[in-house]
Amino acid sequence: MNQMMPRPNTRLTARPIGLTMGxxxxxxxxxxxxxxxxxxxxxxxxxxxxxxxxxxxxLDPADLVAFSRRFGPLEIHSRFENTLPSxxxxxxxxxxxxxxxxxxxxxxxxxxxxxxxxxxxxxxxSLFHGEIVPPEGADTLFADATAxxxxxxxxxxxxxxxLIAVHSLETLRRWGARHDPNRGPNVDRQAAKFPPVRQxxxxxxxxxxxxxxxxxxxxxxxxxxxxxxxxxxxxETLIAHTTQSRFVYCHRWRKxxxxxxxxxxxxxxxxxxxxxRYQRLMYxxxxxxxxxxxxx
Ligand code: OGA
Ligand code: MN
Numbered sequence: 001m002n003q004m005m006p007r008p009n010t011r012l013t014a015r016p017i018g019l020t021m022g023x024x025x026x027x028x029x030x031x032x033x034x035x036x037x038x039x040x041x042x043x044x045x046x047x048x049x050x051x052x053x054x055x056x057x058x059l060d061p062a063d064l065v066a067f068s069r070r071f072g073p074l075e076i077h078s079r080f081e082n083t084l085p086s087x088x089x090x091x092x093x094x095x096x097x098x099x100x101x102x103x104x105x106x107x108x109x110x111x112x113x114x115x116x117x118x119x120x121x122x123x124x125x126s127l128f129h130g131e132i133v134p135p136e137g138a139d140t141l142f143a144d145a146t147a148x149x150x151x152x153x154x155x156x157x158x159x160x161x162x163l164i165a166v167h168s169l170e171t172l173r174r175w176g177a178r179h180d181p182n183r184g185p186n187v188d189r190q191a192a193k194f195p196p197v198r199q200x201x202x203x204x205x206x207x208x209x210x211x212x213x214x215x216x217x218x219x220x221x222x223x224x225x226x227x228x229x230x231x232x233x234x235x236e237t238l239i240a241h242t243t244q245s246r247f248v249y250c251h252r253w254r255k256x257x258x259x260x261x262x263x264x265x266x267x268x269x270x271x272x273x274x275x276x277r278y279q280r281l282m283y284x285x286x287x288x289x290x291x292x293x294x295x296x
Contacts, residue, residue, distance in 0.1 A: 012038065014045045014052075018249035020147040021266065023049035030054060030258060031063035039070055046125070047208050050265045051142045051249055056256040059129055061087045061283065064258075068127050068285035075116060075123060075286040078169070078194060079104055084283070093270075094280035096132060103281055108179030109272050112143060112239055113216040114263040117167045120197045121289035127260045132281040133253040137273030142249045145212040146265045148242035149202065152213075160238070161202050164224040164294070165231075167216060168196040175218040196221060199293050201238075205264045206291070212265050213242055214293075242267060 011027035028034060028042055046052055059067075065087055068074055077083055077091035082104035084090040092103035116123045128140065149157070201223065203214040215238050223231040251259055261268060273280060 012041050012045065014049060016049065017053065018051065018142070018144070019246055021050040021144045022053070022142065022249040023051075024053045024055060026054070028054060030057055030067045031059050034067070034070060043071070043207075046260065046262055047205075047265075050144065050146065051251075051259065051261045053251065054258040054260075056254055057129070057258050058256060059258065061090050064127065064129055064283055064285055065089050068287060071125060071287045072290065073288045075119075075288045077284075077286065078116075078118075089285055091284040091286065093128075093282040093284060094132065095275045096279050096281040105275070106176065106180060106270065107272075107275070108176060108218075110269055111175070111218045112243060112267045112269045113219060114145075114214065114267055115286055116263075116289075117199060117214070117216045117219055118169045118172065118194050118197060119289070121292045122199070123263045123286045124289050125260060125262050125264075125287040127258060127285045127287075129283045130253045130255050130257045131283055132279045133255045133257075134273045134278035134280050137271065137278070138253065138280050139271045140251045140253070140259065141243075141269050141271060142251065142261060143243045143267045143269075144247040144249075144265075145214070145242055145267050146205070146210050147247050148213050148238075149211045152238075152241060156237075157202075160234070163201040164198045165201050165214070165220045165235075166196050166222055166224065167199050167219045168221045169194045169219075170196070171221040172219045198224070203264065203293055205262075208265075210265065213238055213267075215239060215242065215267070 013026050014023040016023050074089040076088050082092050084092055085100045092101055094103040095105045096103050115126045201214055202211050204211055215235055217235050217239055222228050
């Protein structure tokens, strides 16, 4: 899987970079005009590869937001204080504060998740742009939750298909407090706006029909019908399966890289960096979900 694959009738090329997912895409004019045909082709590459890397792009916030909007309405992040004052659709991640902007900095590590799973309708996809990138550390890891489902033991598949997990910002707040006692209580203020939601443990991608494991250990309070200890043990087993190195792509950032991932098909996590020595600043946009995962 590693020769260049030209796409017919377009200038897009997708070069696979991971074992089961991930491609580097060139030829998409992110800060210019993307024709509807090119966009369609790009979306089909996203569905096929799940994580797309567009190397070293010079993008300003308006470019990032305009491109992201082509995929659907954007979320405004629940941690409003970490959004960019000049463009609230951008969520800032890192250890930088300037011009009235304070990025969201989390010292906890290995928190596998899909973005905004605590919303009734979780995000479809996220785009992440490297503004200030430390020379080492702060890789973003992606795990192929789709391949993980496909390779799961049939008895385990039978056991978990149909289970419902409760995703809760309060659970995430407690996880954050355990890992970083200095982290502010701002998630608290969101609790009323984002009450716990029920999400299927195995989700079906609406475009591809592929199933994937929808597991966010720091966000899931429990699985319905199971106590907390049994829920945690099951989730731990599923995370261990999903995050085997054969399913993981590790992105080592260069300044300007834009990475887009399909939250409906992969999990991801940040990794540590030496925040006492280096600066990091990333801009994220979050494409809102189209439909709740469970019918009412
Ligand atoms: C995110 C996220 C990973 C990272 O912003 O959604 O999970 O490497 N970031 O910071
Ligand atoms: Mn995330």
